[in-house]
Amino acid sequence: MHKVRWGILSTAKIAREKVIPAMQRGKYCYIAAIASRNIGQATETAARLNIPTVYGSYEELLNDPNIDAVYIPLPNHMHVEWAQKAIQAGKHVLCEKPVALSSTEARQLLKVAQEHPQVKVMEAFMYRFHxxxxxxxxxxxxxxxxxxxxxxxxxxxxxxxxxxxxxxxxxxxxxxxxxxxxxxxxxxxxxxxxxxxxxxxxxxxxxxxxxxxxxxxxxxxxxxxxxxxxxxxxxxxxxxxxxxxxxxxxxxxxxxxxxxxxxxxxxxxxxxxxxxxxxVDQYTLQGDLFAQAVINDTPVPTPLQDAINNMKVIETVLAGGQH
Structure with missing residues (x-):
């Protein structure tokens, strides 16, 4: 495998304007498909960004055997649901931050990931790679x-x-x-x-x-x-x-x-x-580093436990802190 074949779940603005173009400039990433519940939006985005395959549902993309990994820029409350479905479909997952709405949700995602050890999963804190x-x-x-x-x-x-x-x-x-x-x-x-x-x-x-x-x-x-x-x-x-x-x-x-x-x-x-x-584009760096972990079957740069630990602190701040 010379490049990881990516599918994009949704036509979110961050994906259209930043992440997809950046990953397309990467050495190890190939954007092969995009899915949206609005097929018109997916078709328009695919035409503008030169993405060859379009799906009108996320499930169809996850069922595509030609997709190795998915990038998930969905709204925060949908991250865990679709990350789990992607993992269960055997797709590697790069999910936008925060990966979950709570540390409990994040732990549930980790559990699913651990049940599928061949799948790489990472929260997309791209700044760390700049x-x-x-x-x-x-x-x-x-x-x-x-x-x-x-x-x-x-x-x-x-x-x-x-x-x-x-x-x-x-x-x-x-x-x-x-x-x-x-x-x-x-x-x-x-x-x-x-x-x-x-x-x-x-x-x-x-x-x-x-x-x-x-x-x-x-x-x-x-x-x-x-x-x-x-x-x-x-x-x-x-x-x-x-x-x-x-x-x-x-x-x-x-x-x-x-x-x-x-x-x-x-x-x-x-x-x-x-x-x-x-x-330098930190999204390009992130995509290539994740893709190399997939290609070489090595650990991702940031383990999923890090997302759980981050979420615990966020929850505590929102609760007013604790001693």
């Missing part, structure tokens, strides 16, 4: 900022449209599920451990009933991570990683542009260094 995050983690792990003590991250945008899926509670909407999950994920990624205690403060929209602003503090064995995310603030994102002898600042930490140079800064007692990265 060179800026690979470098940031390397700087921390090599002690370039001394002892890691605290991380602060901020991620916000403004979207109060009640018809937008991000603002629909029953579909897994809300700031924590959409963007706060990144703040939790990166803290666990950089500390390379799980928090011992989690505290949260959440603002709920009285009409939408979703969280429009959430702040959290994660207490690790050797430090803390704090964050704020919001769906109703001025758009902004930034991450600061601070240690006893230095600081790493990441300018565009989460949706790094695929067509522009990105940068981070290493600040230390000896001065400041700007580190730049040539344009």
């Amino acid at each position: 060179p800026q995050w690979v470098r940031a983690k390397k700087l921390v792990d090599e002690g370039r900022i001394g002892q890691l003590k605290t991380i602060h991250s901020f991620f916000s945008y403004f979207n109060a449209d009640p018809n937008n899926i991000r603002n629909q509670k029953d579909m897994g909407g809300g700031g924590m599920m959409d963007i706060g999950c990144y703040c939790v994920s990166l803290a666990r990624f950089i500390f390379n451990s799980e928090p011992l205690k989690v505290y949260g403060h959440v603002t709920i929209d009285p009409v939408l009933l979703t969280d429009t602003m959430a702040s959290g503090m994660l207490e690790f064995l050797n430090g803390t991570a704090t964050f704020t995310c919001s769906t109703q603030l001025m758009p902004y994102q930034r991450v600061q990683v601070l240690g006893t002898e230095g600081r790493v600042e990441i300018e565009i930490p989460f949706n790094a542009p695929p067509d522009a140079v990105t940068r981070l800064w290493l600040h230390s007692k000896s001065g400041s260094e700007e580190i730049t990265f040539e344009p």
Whole structure:
């Protein structure tokens, strides 16, 4: 197998505009089919993106023996259902984050995955594969900022449209599920451990009933991570990683542009260094790394247990934290 043959479950915007074009540029990915319950949308998307096969139902795509893996960009509340069906159909699964609506759901998915050990399953936190995050983690792990003590991250945008899926509670909407999950994920990624205690403060929209602003503090064995995310603030994102002898600042930490140079800064007692990265698409990197795990029958870069652990922290923040 030289390329993994992918099927796409739904014509979601993130798939149409970002993930499919990025994976089509990959070395190990071939987008072979797309499915939608609206056959017209699937046909239109397939024609525009040069996808050869179209299905009018997700089941038909999962029954296609020429499909090796599926990418699932469905609404959050549909992730576990269709990931399980894909696994049971023998398809490898790359599922958008968050992989489930709860840690209980995520554990159910892990159980199904464990019953089909030949199938690879991964939550699509693409930011981890961007060179800026690979470098940031390397700087921390090599002690370039001394002892890691605290991380602060901020991620916000403004979207109060009640018809937008991000603002629909029953579909897994809300700031924590959409963007706060990144703040939790990166803290666990950089500390390379799980928090011992989690505290949260959440603002709920009285009409939408979703969280429009959430702040959290994660207490690790050797430090803390704090964050704020919001769906109703001025758009902004930034991450600061601070240690006893230095600081790493990441300018565009989460949706790094695929067509522009990105940068981070290493600040230390000896001065400041700007580190730049040539344009690269983190969705292409994610697709190829997952595909290589399929081709070589090696573990996926991020195990499904990581998704469960992330979900546990998200739940705790939304519940107001616990001691």
